[in-house]
Amino acid sequence: MTMLQLAARALLVVVFGAAVISKARSRAALAAFAADLAGFRWLAAGLRRPTAVAVIVAELATLALLATVRQAGAAAALVLLTGFTVATLRAGRAADCRCFGRARPAARGSAAGFVLRNCLLAAGALGAALAPGGDVAPALAVVALGAGAAAGALVVRWDDIAYLFQGPAAPRRS
Template structure:
């Protein structure tokens, strides 16, 4: 179970790190994210800037908590909470047909859609599985090579999830050269 939990940590650390860095990398990136938050949650638009800062703080907290061995369970719990909220907001925006761009991982603003809901549900499942795995009895420290492989595979899966919009574009583009 250690290897599964390590892989799940890898997925979530890469995803949350990429999300936090992409929103903080410049004033314009943060402004775009802040505008997207206000558009995704029109009823709470007046507190959009505070929500945007809170989201980024939570993303950084997840990264730190999952990276520190004694706080991994709390990191999975926070990740599950944040991803549950992201999923609810995304589903609501898709149902409203808002057309608001997803600023999850940078400047790209593909309108939120089913692919974002699926990605959030997969990440939520990873966070919950990581949380549950922490409740099971530990089998031991594991082999260092096994831990490294699990972390690498998880990180690779996390990377693929961060570029999911681009992958969807590649495979759905009518012009294969785009």
């Protein structure tokens, strides 16, 4: 495995792992995630909970594949990221999801930050899938895994970081 493969896989494992934990850590978290799917008006109310469970199962499967069959895991990540992006854009708004904890709009209500984040993750998935194989010295493997995990942590806190660089929100008019 090359350093790029290792870093990209670590990035995706951190991101998808945080997503699974935030949604599946309790019944209340799962119920809140399912309730948030109401924002996708094209999704029937009766399909929200099954869809929430399906998303979690798909994310878990992606994690397992990333750990065992890198190209299949990267492809699964790419499919999920594409699906999440299309669903959010089809909803006509920024994502209010529980991807990484409590629901909040991406980059203060703009879908641009959400799409940019998912495009960067998709590039990571392509890197994990397409980087050539090869041996990596153990010390370099640790560096690559650490860099990927750190990048994953930044992605998980993406909205908080974007908020730091935005000016104060305009006051709402009544």
